[in-house]
Structure formats: structure tokens, C-alpha cells
Amino acid sequence: MLSPQIQIQDLNVWYGNDHVLKNVSAGIPPKCITAIIGPSGCGKTTLLRCLNRLIEEVYDVRVKGRVLLDGIDVYGSEVDVTEMRSRVGLLAPKPFPLPMSIYDNIAFGPRIHGKGNSAHLDQLVQHHLRAAGLWDEVKDRLRAPASRLSTGQQQRLCLARALAVEPEVLLCDEATSALDPTSAKCVETQLQKLKQERTIVVVTHMLRQARRLADYVIFMWMGELVESGSATQVFDSPQDERTRAYLAGDIG
Numbered sequence: 001m002l003s004p005q006i007q008i009q010d011l012n013v014w015y016g017n018d019h020v021l022k023n024v025s026a027g028i029p030p031k032c033i034t035a036i037i038g039p040s041g042c043g044k045t046t047l048l049r050c051l052n053r054l055i056e057e058v059y060d061v062r063v064k065g066r067v068l069l070d071g072i073d074v075y076g077s078e079v080d081v082t083e084m085r086s087r088v089g090l091l092a093p094k095p096f097p098l099p100m101s102i103y104d105n106i107a108f109g110p111r112i113h114g115k116g117n118s119a120h121l122d123q124l125v126q127h128h129l130r131a132a133g134l135w136d137e138v139k140d141r142l143r144a145p146a147s148r149l150s151t152g153q154q155q156r157l158c159l160a161r162a163l164a165v166e167p168e169v170l171l172c173d174e175a176t177s178a179l180d181p182t183s184a185k186c187v188e189t190q191l192q193k194l195k196q197e198r199t200i201v202v203v204t205h206m207l208r209q210a211r212r213l214a215d216y217v218i219f220m221w222m223g224e225l226v227e228s229g230s231a232t233q234v235f236d237s238p239q240d241e242r243t244r245a246y247l248a249g250d251i252g
Contacts, residue, residue, distance in 0.1 A: 011065035039252030089167035152183025
């Protein structure tokens with residue numbers, strides 16, 4: 001494996017008294033797609049949201065351990081959480097376009113971070129809509145409300161919005177679960193292109209999707225990391241009996 005861009009070390013998470021992640025350690029390689037797989041309730045989304053500290057938005061949560069991004073612990077007291085989250089973006093399961101135009105949805109992040117004048121914003125909006133595979137569908141109605149887009153288009157808009165602040169890492173939490181097959185394929189195609197420039201981590205409950213997308217795989221079971229490695233290794237030669245049983249459909 002390439003030297004990890006993200007290093008997870010002895011990560012534990014509790015919701016109240018419920019111990020949901022247990023001593024998780026893993027490395028996530030750069031400019032690859034890493035898929036976190038496992039049955040519902042195994043801790044996939046919790047692990048993903050620990051990577052940019054969104055887990056701290058959950059009531060009565062406690063986190064112990066380290067998550068290193070390029071060698072810096074994102075939970076360190078000196079870390080600017082807002083700046084860190086601009087480096088580690090998130091695409092949620094359901095699209096939530098902001099109540100504004102298509103253009104302003106993309107320009108929102110760069111404006112907050114003081115990036116560019118109007119002409120530069122025009123270039124940014126076009127660039128990121130192209131990166132999300134949406135430009136040709138919306139270029140003639142950029143000032144129209146984003147709410148008028150289809151669900152699949154809205155999710156690609158949210159992808160473009162996440163990319164507009166130039167994150168180094170993109171987290172995707174069941175990002176195609178609310179989409180029809182055609183829209184889901186569009187998002188998958190864009191993720192495959194985007195990995196040339198940034199690290200992508202996807203949570204998915206669909207093994208077929210993980211097989212299509214993943215370069216690297218983390219298999220979770222009951223809050224524990226059971227097995228991780230290249231997609232070829234995990235899918236073709238799993239080392240743990242639980243991994244073999246899950247991939248065969250015998251458990252989970």
C-alpha cells in the first residue's frame with residue numbers, strides 16, 4: 001500500500017455508554033478510492049465521520065484515539081476545525097442543496113473562504129460543475145433555484161459544492177443510496193475520475209458498488225475493523241472467516 005494519507009490509530013467511539021468503535025486502526029492511501037464495507041450498524045458511518053470530526057456533532061459522543069491527516073492529528077487542540085473540514089469534504093446520503101441558485105450553491109464555499117472575484121467565481125463554478133458531470137445539463141440555467149433539479153442532479157450539485165473548496169479528501173456516505181441507477185452511475189463515474197486528484201473514502205452497503213469502485217477496502221464488523229487491504233486481496237483472498245462469510249452472503 002502507498003504511504004497512508006490518513007492514519008487511524010486506536011480509535012474508540014462511545015455514544016453515551018454504547019461502545020460503537022473499538023480500537024480501530026487503519027491506513028487510507030492517497031489518490032485512491034477506499035471503501036468501508038460491512039453490515040448495517042457495524043460502525044461504517046461513525047468511522048467515516050470521525051475523519052473530519054463531524055462525529056462531534058452527535059449528542060453525548062466521546063472519541064478516544066488519533067486520526068492523522070498528513071501526519072497531523074485532526075483531534076489536536078491546535079487544529080482549526082473549520083479549516084480542516086475544508087480539506088476533508090463530505091457528500092451525504094441525500095442531497096441537500098442550499099435554498100439558492102445553482103450558481104450560488106457552488107460559489108457559497110469559495111465566497112466564505114474569500115476565494116476570488118466574480119470572474120474567478122465564474123470559472124470555479126464551471127470547473128466544478130464539469131467535474132461533477134453536471135455542467136452541460138445546467139449551463140443555461142445557472143440562476144435557477146437548485147431545488148428545481150432532479151434528485152440525481154441535486155446530488156451531483158452537492159458533489160460540485162463539496163469540490164468547490166478544493167478538499168484533499170472527499171468522504172462519501174452512501175452517496176448514491178437515494179438515486180436511481182442512471183444517476184448513481186453518473187456519480188460513480190465522477191468519483192473514478194476524481195481519484196486522480198484527491199483521496200476518496202466511500203461508505204457503501206452495496207458490495208457490487210464496492211467491487212466496482214474500490215482500490216482499497218476496510219471491512220467492519222460489530223464496531224471492529226476485521227480486515228483491510230487492497231480490493232483484490234480482500235475480495236479475492238479474504239483472510240478472516242467473517243470476511244469470507246460476509247462476502248458470500250452468509251452473514252450480515
